[in-house]
Amino acid sequence: MHSPLGLTLLLVLYAASVSAGSLDGIYGIVNRRIPQHSNGFTFELTNGTGDAFVVSDTRGHSGGITVHLSLAINMEVAFISLIFSFSYVTEIGGVDIWWTGSRLHELPSPLPSVGAPLTGSSIVPYRYHFNTVTFGYTTAFWTFDKWSLLLDWLALRGVNLPLAWVGYEAILIETFREVGLTDADIRSFLSGPAFQPWNRFGNIQGAWGGELPMQWVNDQLALQKQIVARMVELGMTPILPSFTGFVPRAMTTLSPNASIVNGSQWSGFPSSLTNVTFLEPFDPLFPQIQKSFIAKQQAAYGNVSHFYTLDQYNENDPFSGNTSYLASITSNTFASLREADPEAIWVMQGWLFFNSLAFWTDERVEAFLGGVPEDDSMLILDLYSEAQPQWNRTNSYFGKSWVWCELHDFGGNMGMEGNLPAIITGPIASLNWPGSSMKGIGLSMEGQELGNEIVYDIVLDQAWSPSALNISGYVEKWVSRRYPVKSLPPAAQKAWSLLSTTVYNNQNPNTQATIKSIFEKAPALTGLANITGHHTTIISYDTNSTVLTALKLLVQASDQNRALKDIPEFVFDMVEFSRQLLANRFLDTYGALVETYNSPVSTPNQVSSLGDVLLDLLQDVETLLATNENYLLSTWISDARQWDHGNASYGSYLEYNARNQLTLWGPTGEINDYASKQWSGLVGGYYQTRWQSFLSYLVGIKTTGEAYNATLIAQDMLAIGEAWDRRTWGTRQGETSGTKGDTFEVVTSILSRWA
Numbered sequence: 001m002h003s004p005l006g007l008t009l010l011l012v013l014y015a016a017s018v019s020a021g022s023l024d025g026i027y028g029i030v031n032r033r034i035p036q037h038s039n040g041f042t043f044e045l046t047n048g049t050g051d052a053f054v055v056s057d058t059r060g061h062s063g064g065i066t067v068h069l070s071l072a073i074n075m076e077v078a079f080i081s082l083i084f085s086f087s088y089v090t091e092i093g094g095v096d097i098w099w100t101g102s103r104l105h106e107l108p109s110p111l112p113s114v115g116a117p118l119t120g121s122s123i124v125p126y127r128y129h130f131n132t133v134t135f136g137y138t139t140a141f142w143t144f145d146k147w148s149l150l151l152d153w154l155a156l157r158g159v160n161l162p163l164a165w166v167g168y169e170a171i172l173i174e175t176f177r178e179v180g181l182t183d184a185d186i187r188s189f190l191s192g193p194a195f196q197p198w199n200r201f202g203n204i205q206g207a208w209g210g211e212l213p214m215q216w217v218n219d220q221l222a223l224q225k226q227i228v229a230r231m232v233e234l235g236m237t238p239i240l241p242s243f244t245g246f247v248p249r250a251m252t253t254l255s256p257n258a259s260i261v262n263g264s265q266w267s268g269f270p271s272s273l274t275n276v277t278f279l280e281p282f283d284p285l286f287p288q289i290q291k292s293f294i295a296k297q298q299a300a301y302g303n304v305s306h307f308y309t310l311d312q313y314n315e316n317d318p319f320s321g322n323t324s325y326l327a328s329i330t331s332n333t334f335a336s337l338r339e340a341d342p343e344a345i346w347v348m349q350g351w352l353f354f355n356s357l358a359f360w361t362d363e364r365v366e367a368f369l370g371g372v373p374e375d376d377s378m379l380i381l382d383l384y385s386e387a388q389p390q391w392n393r394t395n396s397y398f399g400k401s402w403v404w405c406e407l408h409d410f411g412g413n414m415g416m417e418g419n420l421p422a423i424i425t426g427p428i429a430s431l432n433w434p435g436s437s438m439k440g441i442g443l444s445m446e447g448q449e450l451g452n453e454i455v456y457d458i459v460l461d462q463a464w465s466p467s468a469l470n471i472s473g474y475v476e477k478w479v480s481r482r483y484p485v486k487s488l489p490p491a492a493q494k495a496w497s498l499l500s501t502t503v504y505n506n507q508n509p510n511t512q513a514t515i516k517s518i519f520e521k522a523p524a525l526t527g528l529a530n531i532t533g534h535h536t537t538i539i540s541y542d543t544n545s546t547v548l549t550a551l552k553l554l555v556q557a558s559d560q561n562r563a564l565k566d567i568p569e570f571v572f573d574m575v576e577f578s579r580q581l582l583a584n585r586f587l588d589t590y591g592a593l594v595e596t597y598n599s600p601v602s603t604p605n606q607v608s609s610l611g612d613v614l615l616d617l618l619q620d621v622e623t624l625l626a627t628n629e630n631y632l633l634s635t636w637i638s639d640a641r642q643w644d645h646g647n648a649s650y651g652s653y654l655e656y657n658a659r660n661q662l663t664l665w666g667p668t669g670e671i672n673d674y675a676s677k678q679w680s681g682l683v684g685g686y687y688q689t690r691w692q693s694f695l696s697y698l699v700g701i702k703t704t705g706e707a708y709n710a711t712l713i714a715q716d717m718l719a720i721g722e723a724w725d726r727r728t729w730g731t732r733q734g735e736t737s738g739t740k741g742d743t744f745e746v747v748t749s750i751l752s753r754w755a
Helices: 024-033 075-085 088-092 144-156 168-178 183-187 193-200 214-233 285-301 323-340 351-355 362-370 420-432 453-462 471-482 490-500 544-560 562-566 568-598 604-625 633-641 648-662 682-704 710-725 743-754
Strands: 008-011 041-046 052-057 065-070 118-121 126-129 260-262 277-279 307-309 345-349 378-382 401-406 438-443
Touching: 024 144, 088 118, 088 471, 126 401, 144 214, 168 183, 168 193, 168 214, 168 285, 193 648, 214 285, 277 285, 285 323, 323 345, 323 362, 378 438, 401 420, 401 453, 420 438, 420 453, 420 471, 438 453, 453 471, 471 490, 471 568, 490 544, 544 562, 544 568, 544 743, 562 568, 568 604, 568 682, 568 743, 604 682, 604 743, 633 648, 648 710, 682 710
Parallel strands: 008 041, 041 065, 126 438, 307 345, 345 378, 378 401, 401 438
Antiparallel strands: 052 065, 052 118, 260 277
8 A cells, every 4th residue: 555665655544635735845854854764754644633643663664664643733744843853863863953953864774663652742732933033133144045954953843833024024015115105215114134123023113324225125035935935845834924013104194194103212222213103003004004915925925824923012112001092902903914814813922011011010911912802813922931921920811822932042142051940840830720821832032043952952842741851861862862973972961961950950030041241241340240131141050060060071072982073063062161161261250350450459460460361261262163163253244245146335234234233233332232142253353352442441540540431431332333343354354254273172272271
């Protein structure tokens, strides 16, 4: 009835229910990631409910694997996420796919035997991924090559509901043109490429550094068509944009009788760039625009989803706190979605309820959510569940469906941190809470940087276990897959076991976010250390007994098995542990500097000596990061400039956007250093310059006895930032693309100096 050779699908029951194109995703991911085994799997579709699977050896065929799938499941997701990630390829094959690249091609041949059948099922219908701002902090300048790896990673980890924002502006522009807005009106509203998420949120309007070119808009639309097609091919349901209500200010002139209000100021931006104009949903123009937008979007991508992301009050309070007003906002917004798509489901972030606790009282939250009929017609992302959950204070969002999310990372900052106990017990407790309306588990980090991958893996894996995963056992298997060498030295396992109980066991909700190194912040005598919240600078563990010890264990492991030096993930971790060690040493030395400077008996030479240590640390950070391709500023800039179509001035515009987001985040440093990164070229070319200037200033005024002038320092840092943002890559001495130096030699030097 089927051949044991070849990738075949045996439709045991209800064969007609499987679409003709359902094999595309299976063939695609096999050809991309494990082409040598494309003939080793057989699939059988059986009657069942939910997302479930059974994996066993193929009868009568040595080296063959049979997968029994529930009829209820999407075929691509069944093969990819269930089979590869949660059973055969990881547990039996011992390989995995990482943000640093795929190791699936190392699956043994012939295929290892399963033995006792493997079974599994998801505990929630939705596995979610992305934050709206990830499309600025991480993926802003990606081409489809990078998207392809990430989408495979998502599929292999069971994600079936990803956010899909790329290309939004193209649809919006056509919709605005249709109602009579001119291109000049629209250009005055749209933001630059690196800042579009906050324009979509209604936080900012307009641009600095130049208006958004149509070339960018058109290129992003073409990219989105590729992304959405791949998501669908992989069995995912993309969450697509919708019309939120934010409009160019010219709309007030074009439609003077329309119900239009201005939003609040956001993060200190001048009124010309914020106070975004909002067309209220109960105005008849709102559903007209919504219907046009969704129709154009369906024409562009196909009728591929009924999930729509729509956030109207992200870090902006509503025009009125009256409960009937709030209910009218949501009821009319939802009515506009259903008029455009009768099956529409509204997806929104729950961040507003935490970010503005004073405004969003329980009564207002209930009225706002109550404006949407039927609990399953809305899906709320409880964005910061691991530290600041809102589902519990809102009585499970008053019955609306919601997703338990891990936020963890703000602005794409880079620092080792996590709370593994919370993210394995939190989802289970939330799901089992009496009356819970939780329907999903997901990731919502602001920036998807490469560190802390174990945190994100375990969140998505927990979506497939009805009980809390065993951390020690999970870490052991995870490390074995991450470093797939014969005879993995125990030291490698010991390093991660140590970190899992210390660095990744931070149970203080006030410091549960990626640790931001203070050398990324504008230098000052106060306000850098002991910061809690989104950008915590507190080290919650002893550096010597954790990070330093773990780094030494990795070095020991590489000495015992030199094959580890050829594993990209191992090399990355060597850099990551070393980077964190140096960042922590910088914090300690900075504390000594401040204490010495403030001492009335200290000398300028003592201040200068400690300043030299800080600069030495920064130079070693720069040298370390330059050895690994995942830590290069040049990659971020080249990713931006690759869209310039050979137009140098357009390339410079894109580069300015890329630089400004990392540094001033606004024309005059409105949210300065929010999206800072520890990248080679940024550390040595920007942070080091600022600290050199600051330290020279401290020595100078210590010598003369002048008073410390914080305003003068801030002005100097702003001037340095503005000058750096306007540069073009490669015009300064030492700015080169690509890696330089040997990671293991640099790590040896670091240990000799800073251990």
